[in-house]
Amino acid sequence: MKLPPFEYACPTSISEAVALLASHDGEAKPLAGGQSLVPMLAFRVAAPSLLVDLRKLADLRQIEITADGVTLGAMVRWREILDDTRLATAHPLLVAAVEHVAHYQIRNRGTVGGSMAHADPAAEMPGVAVTCEAQIAVTGKAGTRVIAASDFFVGPLMTVLKPDEIITEIRLPAWPAKRRFGFQEFARRRGDFALAAAAAFYDEDNGRARNAHVGVIGVADRPLRLPSVEAVINGQKIDDVLIAKAEAATSAGVDPADDIHASGAYRKALAGVMVERALKAAVA
Numbered sequence: 001m002k003l004p005p006f007e008y009a010c011p012t013s014i015s016e017a018v019a020l021l022a023s024h025d026g027e028a029k030p031l032a033g034g035q036s037l038v039p040m041l042a043f044r045v046a047a048p049s050l051l052v053d054l055r056k057l058a059d060l061r062q063i064e065i066t067a068d069g070v071t072l073g074a075m076v077r078w079r080e081i082l083d084d085t086r087l088a089t090a091h092p093l094l095v096a097a098v099e100h101v102a103h104y105q106i107r108n109r110g111t112v113g114g115s116m117a118h119a120d121p122a123a124e125m126p127g128v129a130v131t132c133e134a135q136i137a138v139t140g141k142a143g144t145r146v147i148a149a150s151d152f153f154v155g156p157l158m159t160v161l162k163p164d165e166i167i168t169e170i171r172l173p174a175w176p177a178k179r180r181f182g183f184q185e186f187a188r189r190r191g192d193f194a195l196a197a198a199a200a201f202y203d204e205d206n207g208r209a210r211n212a213h214v215g216v217i218g219v220a221d222r223p224l225r226l227p228s229v230e231a232v233i234n235g236q237k238i239d240d241v242l243i244a245k246a247e248a249a250t251s252a253g254v255d256p257a258d259d260i261h262a263s264g265a266y267r268k269a270l271a272g273v274m275v276e277r278a279l280k281a282a283v284a
């Protein structure tokens with residue numbers, strides 16, 4: 001399909017990009033990799049008056065690893081995450097999740113910031129960000145602010161981003177070397193949108209779990225972290241009995257709606273299975 005008519009700009013600085021966005025009264029859209037926006041344009045779901053292409057903003061293409069954690073520039077592409085061998089130890093959960101993002105060709109184009117701004121409830125990166133308590137740095141006409149991932153998503157394809165703001169960084173906290181984790185996703189075909197997925201990790205203290213984090217995607221209007229499931233895990237030895245309790249708590253803690261892809265009841269059960277598998281992967 002042909003795209004709707006729009007003006008096009010390709011700024012060379014963040015300040016220029018923000019000024020362009022601010023000049024169109026909410027009718028401008030930033031273009032990162034185009035993984036989601038270009039199909040939306042083709043189907044007329046989006047029809048901005050101006051596209052602000054961010055491809056020349058080299059400052060947003062960095063992956064920084066320090067003692068404080070991993071910082072991803074908003075224009076980092078999925079393939080760059082998978083190709084960065086440092087991340088296999090600096091943040092293996094991130095790598096495991098990105099391996100499920102779409103298909104090979106799309107991973108060459110799609111970006112971290114684009115996925116966060118698009119806010120698809122079934123997208124992997126928002127789920128990782130919420131589960132890991134990431135911080136999202138955004139810059140707009142009023143300056144820079146940092147938003148907790150749990151506060152960033154407000155509904156399907158909806159965030160707290162203002163029309164003149166762009167995401168600049170996603171900051172993931174440090175990942176201890178001995179942390180146990182799992183990421184599991186179920187889709188009709190590899191690379192399709194997830195019907196449900198789960199990310200889980202915990203640290204160990206004398207054989208018992210502590211600092212458990214459990215998140216799910218594809219079962220609500222935004223990614224969810226599940227404190228009720230974490231409470232089942234914390235302080236306990238992770239065995240089959242406990243994992244079964246966590247599975248039941250997951251299914252009880254989500255309330256998916258019916259849609260054309262699956263019933264709410266199916267997704268409810270599937271979310272529990274994904275958490276079960278994620279925890280078994282963590283133990284293994």
